[in-house]
Amino acid sequence: MSLGSIFDIAGSGMTAQSLRLNTTASNIANAETASSSTEQTYRARKPVFAAIQQSMLNPSQQGLAFDSDQGPGAGVRVEGIVESDAELQMRYQPDHPAANEEGYVFYPNVNIVEEMADMMSSSRSFQMNVDIMNSAKSMMQRILTLGQQ
Amino acid sequence: MAISLDKALGIHQHALEGRVKRAEVLANNLANADTPGYKARDIDFQAMMAKAQEGMSGFGMTRTHESHMDTSPMGQDSELLYRVPHQPSVDGNTVDAQQEQTRFMRNAMDYQASFQFLNGKVTGIKKALSGQ
Numbered sequence: 001m002s003l004g005s006i007f008d009i010a011g012s013g014m015t016a017q018s019l020r021l022n023t024t025a026s027n028i029a030n031a032e033t034a035s036s037s038t039e040q041t042y043r044a045r046k047p048v049f050a051a052i053q054q055s056m057l058n059p060s061q062q063g064l065a066f067d068s069d070q071g072p073g074a075g076v077r078v079e080g081i082v083e084s085d086a087e088l089q090m091r092y093q094p095d096h097p098a099a100n101e102e103g104y105v106f107y108p109n110v111n112i113v114e115e116m117a118d119m120m121s122s123s124r125s126f127q128m129n130v131d132i133m134n135s136a137k138s139m140m141q142r143i144l145t146l147g148q149q
Numbered sequence: 150m151a152i153s154l155d156k157a158l159g160i161h162q163h164a165l166e167g168r169v170k171r172a173e174v175l176a177n178n179l180a181n182a183d184t185p186g187y188k189a190r191d192i193d194f195q196a197m198m199a200k201a202q203e204g205m206s207g208f209g210m211t212r213t214h215e216s217h218m219d220t221s222p223m224g225q226d227s228e229l230l231y232r233v234p235h236q237p238s239v240d241g242n243t244v245d246a247q248q249e250q251t252r253f254m255r256n257a258m259d260y261q262a263s264f265q266f267l268n269g270k271v272t273g274i275k276k277a278l279s280g281q
Contacts, residue, residue, distance in 0.1 A: 003169055006176045013180030020183070049184040051177075073177040076184055125182055128250060132176045135257045139172065142264055143165075147271040 003143070005074065006136040012052065012075030013129040019078050020047050020122040024115050031110040036098045042108040044084040044115075052077050084109055157274055161267040163201035167194060168260040174229065175253040178244050185240035189232040189249065196228045 023045045035041040052074045086109040094103030155162075171192045181187040234243035 003172070006173055009173065009176045009180045013182075016180075017183075049181070051181045051184050051187045073174075073181070073190070075177060076180045121183070125246070128179055128182070128246060131250070132179055132253065135253065136172065136176070139169070139257060139260055142261065146264070146268055147275065 003136055003140045007133060009073075009075040010129045010133040010136065012077060013132075014126055016047070016049055016076045016078050017122045017126040017129065021119060021126070023047055023081060024119045024122065027108075027110045027115050028112065028119075030108055031112055031115075032107065034093075034096060034098050034105045034107055036100045036105065038088055038106055041088050041106040042110075043088075044086070044108060044110045045081050046084060047081050048079045049076050050079040051075075154274075158267060158270050160198070160201060161263055161270060163204075164198065164263040165260065165267055167192070167197045167201070168256055168263055170197075171256050172253065172260065175249055175256060178249045179246060179253065181242075182244045182246045182249070183242070185242060187242050187244060189234070189244045190229055191232050191252070193228040193230055200228070 027044050030042040033042045088109050089107040090104050091107060092103055093099055093105045096105045099105050171194060174190055174192055178189045178191075232243060235245065
């Protein structure tokens, strides 16, 4: 417990949010990537966030059952990236070079509007974490001046 | 007569420590603002200060073994509670980012105040020591 751990917490939040922004960028970039089969088509990717508990970082405390819920936590981590299983868009485009025998082309299940909203949300959250870090920094700098004239 | 610096500084050092702890909890809430199923937490500051005052009065218990319960002022996180959400959310997250940020800022201000008090104490002691 110290001001230093706030840096770790805000840092983990920034990492998680920038990864989310990364997946959003990837989804938007690939929104029009056509393919001739459902297996090869790009699918929207979403990161899954999970909270880090302090007992995870400190293995000596893991044995204590009543301790699992204690502690303020130690930030956020990305547990993994999942692909959306929403339906792919099937368009009839016989002239398309990637069209299959029936003349259909598969487009990714990326919802551009949703991705844009996600982008705004993650950049806001990122900024918020930067603010937290700045506050912690000024708090720390303040304590260093203790006892000075 | 021994001079106890701990006593000279009064409750302010505990207050400052409590503020740092609360800042950590609130920072964690904000970092997990988008984590599904995360429950926002906060520290009952009043309970923490009451405990600190109790510890200062000299009736605290001594721990002779590491698995003994820590009854020291800042030891156990028994003041660490869960926030009651204003409205339910689909993903089970109870963090209200705006409210948490306001609380964080306010906590930082309270930290400044505690620091100012503590700094005053230190300056006073320094003056007394230099005897001018």
